Amino acid sequence: MRFLSNAHTHTTYCDGKSTIRETIAAAKALCFVSLGFSSHGDQGFDPAYSMADGRQERYVSELRAFQAEELTANEAPRLWVGVEEDALTPARQKKENRRVLDYVIGSTHYLVKDHHGQPIAVDGDPEALKAYVRTEIDGDGLEMARRYYAIQVASLLETPPAIIGHFDLVRKYALSHSLFDPSGFAYRRIALDALERAFPCGAVLEVNTGAMARGTMDSPYPTLELLGAWKEMGGRATLTSDCHDASKLDFGFEAALRLLAKAGYHSVERLGRDHSLWETERLTLLKA
Ligand SMILES: [Zn+2]
Numbered sequence: 591m592r593f594l595s596n597a598h599t600h601t602t603y604c605d606g607k608s609t610i611r612e613t614i615a616a617a618k619a620l621c622f623v624s625l626g627f628s629s630h631g632d633q634g635f636d637p638a639y640s641m642a643d644g645r646q647e648r649y650v651s652e653l654r655a656f657q658a659e660e661l662t663a664n665e666a667p668r669l670w671v672g673v674e675e676d677a678l679t680p681a682r683q684k685k686e687n688r689r690v691l692d693y694v695i696g697s698t699h700y701l702v703k704d705h706h707g708q709p710i711a712v713d714g715d716p717e718a719l720k721a722y723v724r725t726e727i728d729g730d731g732l733e734m735a736r737r738y739y740a741i742q743v744a745s746l747l748e749t750p751p752a753i754i755g756h757f758d759l760v761r762k763y764a765l766s767h768s769l770f771d772p773s774g775f776a777y778r779r780i781a782l783d784a785l786e787r788a789f790p791c792g793a794v795l796e797v798n799t800g801a802m803a804r805g806t807m808d809s810p811y812p813t814l815e816l817l818g819a820w821k822e823m824g825g826r827a828t829l830t831s832d833c834h835d836a837s838k839l840d841f842g843f844e845a846a847l848r849l850l851a852k853a854g855y856h857s858v859e860r861l862g863r864d865h866s867l868w869e870t871e872r873l874t875l876l877k878a
């Protein structure tokens with residue numbers, strides 16, 4: 591089977607390489623039935639990685655125009671207008687996002703907004719992250735992971751999004767920069783505990799192939815263990831490419847579908863073709 595949708599798509603309004611028009615063309619070429627846009631929402635402290643200075647309003651209005659055009663012509667893919675919202679986004683902006691958008695991806699990137707004038711992200715400059723852990727957390731990488739998940743779980747429960755973005759992004763530089771052992775029991779227990787605490791937010795968990803597309807990871811976020819645990823809790827999952835380049839819109843989807851099947855899923859959620867945000871697709875043709 592092929593998965594003909596993607597809910598996690600960046601554009602030139604943030605750090606994506608492709609325009610909205612180029613991405614829609616790529617989705618049409620792949621025969622996608624639906625496509626959601628999710629540039630980094632305005633979070634008020636890292637303008638290089640967000641739609642600061644009124645860009646978010648322009649992004650929404652351009653997308654609404656495309657959406658109206660496609661709906662009038664009754665053409666696929668069905669477009670959905672969202673943002674990827676960081677956990678540290680101010681509450682007022684989070685409220686506004688839920689008022690004006692079709693959906694929100696709730697993602698956690700930052701540990702702090704301002705450390706000597708710079709935000710510290712777990713997927714940003716790894717040397718800055720390492721220095722932060724050394725000077726502010728006594729070099730304790732597991733404590734960093736604990737803090738990361740505490741920020742994430744609090745945000746998911748306080749302002750539930752439709753989708754949980756790259757749940758275990760904190761693994762990104764864990765091995766390469768000797769922060770913690772991501773396969774060790776101590777870390778895995780922290781991550782599993784956080785996933786369980788986040789469950790009541792009711793969001794769909796994404797299987798995110800973005801780091802595979804960029805060549806920095808060879809498997810998606812989150813791990814097979816976390817995906818299996820989410821399934822056991824009764825959670826739903828979707829598949830996304832965290833697309834920053836329209837030529838990689840469905841990168842790694844086949845491998846990720848196999849991972850879902852291996853984790854015990856019999857179905858996967860995709861953005862709807864009609865009025866409902868989600869529709870469920872069965873994974874019957876896959877072998878784990
Ligand atoms: Zn992200």
Ligand SMILES: [Zn+2]
Nearest residue numbers: 598600674832
């Ligand atoms: Zn993203």
